[in-house]
Amino acid sequence: MTSERSSAIDFENWSCPVPLRDTPQVVMGHGGGGAMSAELVEHLFLPAYGSSVSPGDSAVVPLLGGRIAISTDSYVVKPMFFPGGSIGDLAVNGTINDLAMSGATPLYLSIAFILQEGTPLATVGRIASAVGAAAAAAGVSVVTGDTKVVDNGSGDGVYLNTAGVGVVPEGVTIEPARAAAGDVVIISGDIGVHGIAVMSVREGLEFETSVSSDTAALHSLVAAMLGAGADVHVLRDPTRGGVAASLNEIARSAKVGISLDEPSLPIPASVADACSLLGLDALQVANEGKLLAFVPAESAPLALEAMRGHPLGAGATVIGACVEEHPGMVVARTALGGTRVVNMPIGEQLPRIC
Amino acid sequence: MTSERSSAIDFENWSCPVPLRDTPQVVMGHGGGGAMSAELVEHLFLPAYGSSVSPGDSAVVPLLGGRIAISTDSYVVKPMFFPGGSIGDLAVNGTINDLAMSGATPLYLSIAFILQEGTPLATVGRIASAVGAAAAAAGVSVVTGDTKVVDNGSGDGVYLNTAGVGVVPEGVTIEPARAAAGDVVIISGDIGVHGIAVMSVREGLEFETSVSSDTAALHSLVAAMLGAGADVHVLRDPTRGGVAASLNEIARSAKVGISLDEPSLPIPASVADACSLLGLDALQVANEGKLLAFVPAESAPLALEAMRGHPLGAGATVIGACVEEHPGMVVARTALGGTRVVNMPIGEQLPRIC
Incomplete structure (x- = not known):
């Protein structure tokens, strides 16, 4: 999905080509990883940038006779510390994962802080330490950085990129x-854990749960799968917008149907309970240490074995398959034998989750 | 300046090792590019990240049998549109320049938006168009991106990385x-233009001036210098903290003295007037389309000729030299034959200038 840079868009006298929106303003849903995010990219960013932008989470580009992957993400999670991790862990693991999902071996990271005036330096230090520890654990080098400070009231603690x-x-x-x-759809483990962990400590929502974020760097899991010789077609870490958004994006991109077996979905009871409490769909809740893998049926046993032999893939399980029917759509078969459409989330169930 | 990652720093029970600070909190000066920014990097970020971080504006690292440069910057300039450019121009040109200052040929950019809820989409579109236009003009590809939205009151329009x-x-x-x-210090043109252009339209400060930002991508100027065969030792774009901060950093890094010839400094009358009005030192005002070059005396004619033959270096001029005296210090010789120390700016003269 690329488009030529067009000088025809006149943003000075602009009648908002982003469809389905009542107001020509940014709303929280534009950051949710769902349909509204996709519209913003397709109708605003791609025409503005031109032909070269990858619509995915990382771009694979030629360099020095080889290919490199480049990825970027900002992190605005609130609160900055939550059960199982912090904004610093997310920033390192999230970007490593975006690279790993294109099969790349992550090597170098940049890290940029936008700090709000008045933030305790100890908080900055805790976050930077989490960054350093996560990078060291993943064997990736933080090679350059930047710091900006915004006046009190203009930021919200710490944003990272x-x-x-x-x-x-x-x-x-x-x-x-x-x-x-014919591809089999595999998930590497439990669904919905990160989102629920963050929500459980959010002001006004605090609830008792034993759920900790699954934030983790997945490149060694990918290496294990590729090393085992599995023919991996697609990888995706289902972060913002959850499994629902990732599967819908893939279905549309490849023009295939995806059929999910709902009883096979590994949704832990603690996540299911919290989702009931909050009125959420676990398929739309963010994960930060899980991946979806699409592999041809004949490669599935090899892929599953490799994943289950890795600590981050111990819970790997088949949740569905690609089908020729309903191209571009994700359909779940329920335990009772019925079917339901799993829609692309429109806006944002859980704002500022990463 | 590298240091091993130390697990000895306990940020949970931390007694703020950043020197010279009364309060253990982030202040605007930590984002100013001066002494406080350097302290934060040296005493907080480097120990937290470990040995691999480049203290400079870009890191040169090995890849695929060659060397690549990696750089990052966030942009929080206020207002987002100013005479001569916008936050979108700065974001593209600033990162291209950080790469160019290590002699690299810039190829690929990522761009990440942090949007405040309620920002008009037309504003986002104007900025994205500026990004696209600046990248196209520079021959650099925007290959990947990210968008986050923060709730109203938590951001300030648009931040870019x-x-x-x-x-x-x-x-x-x-x-x-x-x-x-023995190295000659050359600047590519007028000093202090960007900072004054932004301040001239800042709320509460608006003043009449004809000054427009000098924001520009400098990689083709660098290519012209290298193509002419000049032996370039150091390049630096004097952005936050201005010429004063850049020269002090270089003097300390190389343990040389820098002697400036004050009457040679190309400070336009409009900048000098605005600096008088605002009580600023032009040497500390940010530039976004200028570079400082250190070349051995025998290479200076070649470098100057190459620079003056390029539109962005037409005003190139020698402003000083490296000396064996006063290592680590920058000293200016005044028109009257006196000398004054050009200090590293402590905090921030002009907050949120880029």
């Missing part, structure tokens, strides 16, 4: 468009 | 530590 660079091994091409009818 | 990747040509090593006694 990480960008990452990795090398894509020769012969590896992992991208959404490769999903094909 | 760009990260960039470029290739460092074989044999090129341009870094602050290469400054050596």
Whole structure:
């Protein structure tokens, strides 16, 4: 999905081409990873930037006779510390994961802080330490950074941005468009854990739960899968917008249908309970240490074995398959034998979750 | 300036090792590019991240048998549109310039938006168009991006982050530590223009001036200098903290003295007038389209000729030299034959200037 840079868009006298919106203003849903985010990218950013932008979470580009992957993400999670991690962990692991989902070996990270005036330096230090520890654990180098300070009232504690660079091994091409009818859909473990962990400590919502964020760097899990010789078509970490958004994006990109087996979805009771309490759909809740893998049926046993032999894939399980029917749509078969459409989330169930 | 990652810093029970500070909190000066910014990097970020972080504006790292430069910057300039440019121009040109200052050929950019809820989409579109236009003008590809939305009151319109990747040509090593006694210090043109342009439209300060920001991508100017065969030791774009901060950093890094010839400084009358009005030192005012070059005396004619033959270096002029005296210090010789120390700015003269 690329488009030529067009000088025809006159933003000075602009009648908001982003569809379905009542007001020509940014709303929280534009940051939710769902349909509104996609519209903003398609109708505003891509025409403005031109032909070269990758619509995915990382871009694979040629360099020095090889291929590298480049990725960036900002982090605005609130609160900054939550059960199982912090904004610093997310910033490192999230960007590593975006690179890993294109099959790249992550090597280098940049990290930029936007600090609100008045933030305790000890808080900045705790976050920076989390960044350093997560990078060291993942074997990735933080090589450059930046710091900006905004006046009190203009920020909200700490925002982070990480960008990452990795090398894509020769012969590896992992991208959404490769999903094909017959592919098996695997998830590496429990669904919805990160989102619920963050919500459980959010002001006004605090509730008792034993759920901790699953934030983790997944590149070694991917390496295990590729090392085992599995033919991996697509990888995706289902963060903002959850499994529902990721599967819908892949279905549309590859023009295949995706059929989910609802009873197979590994949703822990604690997540299911919290979702009931908050009125959420677990399929739309963010994960920060899980991946979805699309592999041809004949590669599935190999992929599953490799995943289950890795600590971050111990709970790997098949949750569905790609089908020729209903291209572009995700349909779940329920325990009672019925079907329901799993829609692309429109806006944002859980704002500022990452 | 690197340091091993230390687990000895306990930020949970932390007694703020950042020196010279009365309160253990973030203040605007930590974002000013001066002494306080440097202290934060040295005493907080480097120990937290470990040994691999480049203290400079870009990191040069090995990849695929060659060398690449990686850089990142966030942009929080206020207002977002100012005479001569916008936050979108700064985001592209600033990151290109950080790469170019290590001699790299910039190739790829990532761009991340943090949007405040309620920001008009037309504003986002104008900024994104400026990003696209600046990237196209510079021949650099925007390859990936990210969008986050923060609730009203938690942001301030639009913050941008760009990260960039470029290739460092074989044999090129341009870094602050290469400054050596005998080097001539050249600036590519007028000083202080960007900062004054932004201040002239800042709420509460508006004043009449004809000054427009000098925001520009400098990589083609650098290419012209290298193409002419000039032996370039150091390049630096004097942004936050201005010429004063850049020269002090280089003097400390290379342990050389820098002697400035004050009457040679190309400070336009309009900038000098505005600095008088606002009580600023033009040497501390940010530039966004200028570079400082350190070249051995024998290479100076070649470098100056190449710069003056390029539109962005037409005003190139020698402003000083590296000396063996006063290592680590910058001293200006005044028109009257006296001398004054040009200090590293402590905090921030002009907050949120980029």
